[in-house]
Amino acid sequence: xxxxxxxxxxxxxxxxxxxxxxxxxxxxxxxxxxxxxxxxxxxxxxxxxxxxxxxxxxxxxxxxxxxxxxxxxxxxxxxxxxxxxxxxxxxxxxxxxxxxxxxxxxxxxxxxxxxxxxxxxx
Amino acid sequence: xxxxxxxxxxxxxxxxxxxxxxxxxxxxxxxxxxxxxxxxxxxxxxxxxxxxxxxxxxxxxxxxxxxxxxxxxxxxxxxxxxxxxxxxxxxxxxxxxxxxxxxxxxx
Numbered sequence: 304x305x306x307x308x309x310x311x312x313x314x315x316x317x318x319x320x321x322x323x324x325x326x327x328x329x330x331x332x333x334x335x336x337x338x339x340x341x342x343x344x345x346x347x348x349x350x351x352x353x354x355x356x357x358x359x360x361x362x363x364x365x366x367x368x369x370x371x372x373x374x375x376x377x378x379x380x381x382x383x384x385x386x387x388x389x390x391x392x393x394x395x396x397x398x399x400x401x402x403x404x405x406x407x408x409x410x411x412x413x414x415x416x417x418x419x420x421x422x423x424x425x
Numbered sequence: 426x427x428x429x430x431x432x433x434x435x436x437x438x439x440x441x442x443x444x445x446x447x448x449x450x451x452x453x454x455x456x457x458x459x460x461x462x463x464x465x466x467x468x469x470x471x472x473x474x475x476x477x478x479x480x481x482x483x484x485x486x487x488x489x490x491x492x493x494x495x496x497x498x499x500x501x502x503x504x505x506x507x508x509x510x511x512x513x514x515x516x517x518x519x520x521x522x523x524x525x526x527x528x529x530x531x532x
Contacts (some may be wrong), residue, residue, distance in 0.1 A: 324519065335433050338521075347510075347512065347523060347524075347525050347526040348461070348469065348512050348514075348523045348526070349461075350514070350520055350521045350522060350523060351523075353519060353521065360519075361462075362519025362520055362521070363519075363520065364520045365426060367521065374482065398468065403474070406519070407519070408457075408476075408516060408518055408519065409516055409517070410437075410516055411459040411474040411480075411516060412469070412471060412514075413471055413473050413480075415468040415469060416468075417468065418468070
């Protein structure tokens with residue numbers, strides 16, 4: 304069974320850092336791009352970041368560029384999101400998402416984790 | 426960045442209705458447009474990719490059309506399980522942006 308399990312969420316103060324992780328199983332991890340998508344409380348979906356199969360192509364939403372860093376470890380079937388300088392507007396449920404192809408663009412998101420909740424508040 | 430604009434933001438509808446949702450991209454995205462359905466408390470599910478391709482297992486009452494900048498999702502005969510929020514997303518380039526969502530609700 305294809306599965307994505309996020310961890311690392313929690314309550315954090317503005318300006319602090321948090322690292323999210325995603326453990327993947329049930330598919331050949333290094334054959335696919337991976338993404339983070341977030342959804343604020345009662346809000347829509349926002350693509351946060353994506354990384355292709357070999358980490359050569361990475362993209363970020365403007366809202367997180369310079370603060371968040373995506374990375375992957377194909378040997379460990381894991382995806383991370385390092386989030387620095389967190390703001391209240393970063394409060395959201397963060398989904399780890401599998402892309403339908405290896406390069407990240409021109410595909411779609413076919414498997415979603417259940418999400419990990421990040422709350423930024425003092 | 427490419428902006429995705431959906432309309433309407435909500436659609437009051439009844440079972441059996443034909444429902445149409447539109448999505449406009451701020452620049453040309455060829456056919457790299459994806460439609461997702463999200464039911465309350467659930468993760469999103471892909472319905473249509475490459476603007477017109479029905480994802481495996483998705484009922485044929487869902488269809489997509491369009492290319493370039495203007496796209497449409499159509500539900501030919503709304504079923505009770507179709508009340509949900511629908512999002513379009515451009516997959517043409519990074520950052521991959523979503524529309525703001527369209528909620529199909531009970532009339």
